[in-house]
Amino acid sequence: MPAEQNLNIVPFISVENMMDLVLSTGTETFLKELAAYVEEDFSRWELFDKVARIPAHSRDGVIELMPASDGKLYAFKYVNGHPKNTKSGRQTVTAFGVLSDVESGYPLLLSEMTILTALRTAATSAVAAKHLAPKSARTMALIGNGAQSEFQALAFRSLLGIENLRLYDIDPTATDRCRRNLAYLGLNITACRTAEEAVEGADIITTATADKRNATILTDNMIGPGVHINAVGGDSPGKTELHRDILTRSSIFVEYPPQTRIEGEIQQLPPDYPVTELWQVITGQTTGRNDDRQITLFDSVGFATEDFSALRYVYDKLRGSTCYEKLDLVADPDEPRDLYGMLLRRQAAAQKSAETVLA
DSSP states (O other): OOOOSSTTEEEEEOHHHHHHHHHHHOHHHHHHHHHHHHHHHHHTGGGSEEOOOEEEEOSSOEEEEEEEEOSSEEEEEEEEEOGGGGGGTOOSOOEEEEEEETTTOOEEEEEEOHHHHHHHHHHHHHHHHHHHSOTTOOEEEEEOOSTTHHHHHHHHHHHHOOOEEEEEOSSHHHHHHHHHHHGGGTOEEEEOSSHHHHHTTOSEEEEOOOOSSEEEEEOGGGOOTTOEEEEOSOOBTTBEEEOHHHHHHSEEEESOHHHHHHHSGGGGSOTTOOOEEHHHHHTTSSOSOOSTTOOEEEEOOOOHHHHHHHHHHHHHHTTTOOOOEEEEOSOOOSSTTOHHHHHHHHHHHHHHHHHHHHO
């Protein structure tokens, strides 16, 4: 963490800073280290103040705030989800976040989180699969080859040893881009013509689509025994990817049930339908995968503790780093109660400067 002498200065990580931080660390190393923070915070689940994200829905998308605190640190993320944005050359998801010190209330870090959200989502998916997927899993189907796809592939390769990747998207150019971007990894990548073709022989099936509607990306007949489903696609009320019959055949694992029941695949099920919270599996309070024929489903919607983990990791990562800028964000008057006096002193300094120029 950077040591700042001035209380008004808050480290700011721009998009360029974040890219430099990830690349200097190594993307796969970054994902592994981030996953460790995510898993650690899931193991501390009961310490967190938790609340479902606070959404503002519109016809075209949603804007959300996602807060969480462990009593020592507080974090929140601002994030949107607008699937139509790609038509105008914009990102579907953009985000930024803040990490603060609970004792003083002062912000410790302001960071871009568009790239960081993609990384933390992939890291969380891999953490869940570590506990739920077949141990012998080496083949993953990736349905939906948008902005999240490469990060998912990297996380599953680095944390689970995935060797074979089967890609499908309704837009073949997205699949081509994903395949090109991942070509250097040495993965055995197959571009598929249909979702049905993509899931053939897959041990893990990841769905990562953005369309804001009830869709059937996977039908029941496509899912054989023993697979792990990683349902990642951008979630909101009225937006699903899986046929309901898949849910009733699966053991379902979620992050935070009050949020997932509103936004996740399980919004298709009765509000009291039994699900297991991921933190209970990570802490050993319950089991994840029980046998080779069990279908496990991680109904991922993204939860604020994961953003907390990401910001906490990045803040720690800044120690000794230059991948940040100094942002004059917090008012720091000589006398804490004399905030108005800062304005007067600023005015006097501006007048003096103007007089000097005129002279």
